[in-house]
Amino acid sequence: MDTPLISASALLGASPAPLLLDCSFDLADAAAGEQAYVLGHLPGALYVHLDRDLSGAKTGMNGRHPLRTRDEYAAWMASVGIGPDREVVVYDRQAGMFAVRAWWVLRWMGHTRVALLDGGVDAWVRAGGSLATDVPVPKPVAITPAPAPAMPTLDAAAVLARLPGLRLLDARAPERYRGDVEPIDRVAGHIPGARNRFFKDNLQADGTFKPAAQLRAEYAPLVDGAAKGSVVVSCGSGVTACHDVLAMEVAGLGTATLYPGSWSEWSADPERPVEKSPAA
The missing domain is CATH 3.40.250.10 (Rhodanese-like domain)
Structure with missing residues (x-):
């Protein structure tokens, strides 16, 4: 595809x-x-x-x-x-x-x-598609040996080593990013220097992704000056950050690097720095 x-x-x-x-x-x-x-x-x-x-x-x-x-x-x-x-x-x-x-x-x-x-x-x-209730049986195939990783990642140590100056996007809701609330993880806030791009902002009212040109324009101030493909994305646990990775590909901004552990891993170590931001 x-x-x-x-x-x-x-x-x-x-x-x-x-x-x-x-x-x-x-x-x-x-x-x-x-x-x-x-x-x-x-x-x-x-x-x-x-x-x-x-x-x-x-x-x-x-x-x-x-x-x-x-x-x-x-x-x-x-x-x-x-x-x-x-x-x-x-x-x-x-x-x-x-x-x-x-x-x-x-x-x-x-x-x-x-x-x-x-x-x-x-x-x-x-679109007129139907829904079914029958549960199909998987059809297994032979295991394909895993090649070298085809998408870039960084671990917590690499993220820490590149602070400050790392172009990092945080896909969580603004109130969690700022540190106003933290309903899931043990510490509120974000990785120092991270910028917020709530994953739901990638979507139109009907739940489909915004057009490529619109996404590109909205991401521009967040990635301005960063080399194509050099942006790192995180979220709460490395799941919704993938939404920003996909949106940036749709926008033609290259393949962003995922920090899989994200905030739930980062905040588990009290020695790692934490930043909070006031509401805009």
């Missing part, structure tokens, strides 16, 4: 049909996404769970949704039928909030034939 996004109308007409992955989730109720999937999903879609499938083991110091090992992801991909030439479309019910993690993981694993359904389930239904 030549674009990180696919429209609902294009998906309806796709032949052969791609492998569909439903990534719906709720941070407050880890069972809610799968329950919604059972009640109705795109025909043929398999369910993908953020914690079980897309995240690794937590240690208390590596964030709320750490990455799995590359061998573990390779085995998971094979178990759901993702071979080297298989086209994949990921979606959710939250305008890409969680499906972007699956999109990024597959890209990180070197699988380029993956796109996010723009607007998710709502866009599919608006």
Whole structure:
């Protein structure tokens, strides 16, 4: 796929049909996404769970949704039928909030034939698509050995070493970025020098992504002066930051680097610096 996004109308007409992955989730109720999937999903879609499938083991110091090992992801991909030439479309019910993690993981694993359904389930239904309740059985394929990472990342030590001066975007809600509130992690605030780009600001009112030109104009003051591809993105746990990575690709701004541990990892170590910002 030549674009990180696919429209609902294009998906309806796709032949052969791609492998569909439903990534719906709720941070407050880890069972809610799968329950919604059972009640109705795109025909043929398999369910993908953020914690079980897309995240690794937590240690208390590596964030709320750490990455799995590359061998573990390779085995998971094979178990759901993702071979080297298989086209994949990921979606959710939250305008890409969680499906972007699956999109990024597959890209990180070197699988380029993956796109996010723009607007998710709502866009599919608006376009005339039906929902199904039958749960398909995965069709496993042979494991493809994991190649070198195809998407850039930085760990906490590398982020710290590049402060100050790192061009870092924080995809969390403004009140969490500023440090007004912190409903999930142990410390409020953000990594010093980070700029805020709330992932929901990438979207139009209908839940689809803004046009490329509009995204490019909105990101311009945030990335001004940064070399193409040198921006680093973070969020609470390395999930919604992928939304900004995708948006920047749509905008033609290159591939941003992900800090997977993000604020939940950063704030777990009291020795790491914290910054707060007043409301605008």
